[in-house]
Amino acid sequence: MTRFAEVRHEEWIAADLPIVKSQFADLEHHIQANVHPKLHFEVQHQSARRARYVQEVRLLGIRQRDVFEREFGAGGSMTDTSVEGFNKGGSLHFEFGAETREARAGTRVTVTIRLPLPPVVGVLLKPLLERQIRKELLAAVAEDKYDLEVRGYRRPEAARPTLAQAA
Numbered sequence: 001m002t003r004f005a006e007v008r009h010e011e012w013i014a015a016d017l018p019i020v021k022s023q024f025a026d027l028e029h030h031i032q033a034n035v036h037p038k039l040h041f042e043v044q045h046q047s048a049r050r051a052r053y054v055q056e057v058r059l060l061g062i063r064q065r066d067v068f069e070r071e072f073g074a075g076g077s078m079t080d081t082s083v084e085g086f087n088k089g090g091s092l093h094f095e096f097g098a099e100t101r102e103a104r105a106g107t108r109v110t111v112t113i114r115l116p117l118p119p120v121v122g123v124l125l126k127p128l129l130e131r132q133i134r135k136e137l138l139a140a141v142a143e144d145k146y147d148l149e150v151r152g153y154r155r156p157e158a159a160r161p162t163l164a165q166a167a
Helices: 017-025 026-032 122-151
Strands: 004-013 041-044 050-059 062-073 076-085 090-102 102-118
Touching: 004 122, 017 076, 017 090, 017 102, 017 122, 026 041, 050 122, 102 122
Parallel strands: none
Antiparallel strands: 004 102, 041 050, 050 062, 062 076, 076 090, 090 102
C-alpha cells in the first residue's frame, strides 16, 4: 500500500477566472517566460483536453524527473498525474473559483500535491517531505501570482489550447 505526503494550499489572485485558468494551463508560456526558475518543463503533447510533459526539479537535494499527464475536469479543474519517474503515482490537482475580496474581482486557486512516500522510511520522512513540498508550493504559487498580477499574463490566441477553453 502506497502512502503519500499531501500538501494543500489556497491562494487568491487578483485576476479574472478565465485568465488565471489559462495561465496555469499554459505550459508553453511557463517555459518561455521562465515563470518557475527552479523547474524545467518539456512539452511532449498538448491538446484542448490533455497534455503530457516532462518536469525536472530538485527537492531535498535530489534531482527528480517525472512525466506528467494532464487532464482537465468538466468543472474547470486540472490534474497532473506522474505516470513515469521519481514520483510515479503522485499528482498535482488545481481547482479554480471566482472570488471577490475587498470589492476586487479575483480567483481563488486551490492546489493539492500528493507525492508517494518511499517504502519503509517514508513514514519517518513524511513531516520533513511535507514541509519541503509546502515551501516549494508556496514559492511556485507566488511565481504564478506575480506572473498574473505584475507581469500581466495575456491569454493566448486560439493557437494554443488552454484550460479556459477546455472548461
